Amino acid sequence: MKTDDLVDMLARGMTAPEPIHPSARITAAIAWGIAGAALGMALLLGVRKDLVEAAALSMFWVKVFLPGSLAVIAFYAVRRLAIPGLSSARALSLLGLPIALVSVLGLASYASATAGERSGLLWGDTWYLCLICVPLLSVPLLVALFRVLKELAPTRPMVTGAVAGLLAGAVSAAIYALHCPELAPPFIAVWYSLGMATTALAGAFAGHYLLRW
Amino acid sequence: MRLVRPRPDENESAIPQEARLKELFVQGLAGDAQAYHDFLKTLAPRLRAYFRKRLIRMPNDVEDLVQEALLAVHNNRHTYLVDQPVTAWVYAIARYKMVDMMRRHAIRDSLHDSIDNDLEFPELATEDSTACRDITKLLLMLPDKQRLPIQYVKLEGLSVVEAAQRTGLSESSVKVGVHRGLKALAAKMRGNL
Numbered sequence: 001m002k003t004d005d006l007v008d009m010l011a012r013g014m015t016a017p018e019p020i021h022p023s024a025r026i027t028a029a030i031a032w033g034i035a036g037a038a039l040g041m042a043l044l045l046g047v048r049k050d051l052v053e054a055a056a057l058s059m060f061w062v063k064v065f066l067p068g069s070l071a072v073i074a075f076y077a078v079r080r081l082a083i084p085g086l087s088s089a090r091a092l093s094l095l096g097l098p099i100a101l102v103s104v105l106g107l108a109s110y111a112s113a114t115a116g117e118r119s120g121l122l123w124g125d126t127w128y129l130c131l132i133c134v135p136l137l138s139v140p141l142l143v144a145l146f147r148v149l150k151e152l153a154p155t156r157p158m159v160t161g162a163v164a165g166l167l168a169g170a171v172s173a174a175i176y177a178l179h180c181p182e183l184a185p186p187f188i189a190v191w192y193s194l195g196m197a198t199t200a201l202a203g204a205f206a207g208h209y210l211l212r213w
Numbered sequence: 214m215r216l217v218r219p220r221p222d223e224n225e226s227a228i229p230q231e232a233r234l235k236e237l238f239v240q241g242l243a244g245d246a247q248a249y250h251d252f253l254k255t256l257a258p259r260l261r262a263y264f265r266k267r268l269i270r271m272p273n274d275v276e277d278l279v280q281e282a283l284l285a286v287h288n289n290r291h292t293y294l295v296d297q298p299v300t301a302w303v304y305a306i307a308r309y310k311m312v313d314m315m316r317r318h319a320i321r322d323s324l325h326d327s328i329d330n331d332l333e334f335p336e337l338a339t340e341d342s343t344a345c346r347d348i349t350k351l352l353l354m355l356p357d358k359q360r361l362p363i364q365y366v367k368l369e370g371l372s373v374v375e376a377a378q379r380t381g382l383s384e385s386s387v388k389v390g391v392h393r394g395l396k397a398l399a400a401k402m403r404g405n406l
Binding site for chain 2: 003013015212213
C-alpha cells in the first residue's frame, strides 16, 4: 500500500476520538489502588491499634508525608511521561527531593545515636515485613496504572514503568505506614526506600515489555 | 506559555508549520475528516524528510517507518492535549517509532550477521514510494470482525450503518472493530519489522 493510500484510509470515515483525561484516569487508578492496598492491609495486617496516639508523634507524620510527597511528584511525572512531546525532566528531578530529605534525616539520626542504639534504629523489629508488604500492597495500583498507561502513549516505556512502580510503591508505603510500628528515621530511610525501589524496579521491567506500542 | 523550541534541522519555517498543522489537526479531531486528511497529507512528507535525514544507512526502511508513524499518530490521536504544540507531539511519536524500529533491527541483526546492507546501491528516492512491507497483506491477517469493518469503512468508504448491515455486526461493533483492527495492524507492523 502506498503512503498516500494509507493517508486516505486513515482519514476516511474518521470520527472524533473520545477525549481522554489522563489526570482523571490516573487519579481513578490511584483510587482503586488505594482501596486495594487498604483492603489488603486490613485483611493481612490490620491498622496499628495505637494509631490515634501515634498520630500525635511527629515521626509518624514524616513517615506518611515522605512517601506521600513522592507519590504526588511521581503522579505528576507519570502523567507527563504518558503523553508524547511533554518534557518530564523537571518532574523526574523533583523526585530526588523527598529521597534526599529522608536520607538526611536518617543519617543525622544515625550519626547522633550512640553505638549501642544504632543497630536498633537501623533494623528495628520489622524490616523484613516492610520489604514484603510495600511491594505486595502496591500490586493493585501497579496493575491499575498499567491499564491506564496502555491506553496512553509513553515514548519512554521503561522510565514510565519505573515511575509508575515508584508511584504504586509510594502510595503503598504511605498506607503501610498506618500499620508499621517503626518510627526511627534510619529505619524509614533504608527500608521504606528499598521497598519503593523494589516496586520501581518491577515497574521498569514491566514497562520495558508491556508499554511498547 | 512555554516557547516552542524547534530543532534547527527540522524545518526553517517551524512556526508557520506548527500553526498550519495545529489548525488542521484540531479541526480533524473535532470530526472534520477533510481537515484530518489534509493534516496527514501535510505530515507525511515531513515525516519522510525527518526519517530520511536520520536513517541515512537504512533508506529502505524510511517509507515503512513513515507509514508506521502515520498509523501511530492516528491510533494515539486521543493523547494529544490541545495546549501543547502539535509538532512536539508528532515528532515525539516519530522519534519513538524510529528508536523502536532500530531496537527491533538490533535484536534481529544480533541473531545473524547481515552483509547485504553494505552491498546495496542507493536507490532513487521517489516521493511516494511504496513501502517494503505491504499493509494490505497485513490487513488480511486480521480476524474478520476487525478486517471487515476496516475493509468496508476505511477502504470502501461505506458508512458505519452500511457496514453494520453488510457484516451483520452492530454499529458499535463496527466502530470497535475499526479501532481495535488499526491497533492490531500497528502491532503487526512492529512484528513484521
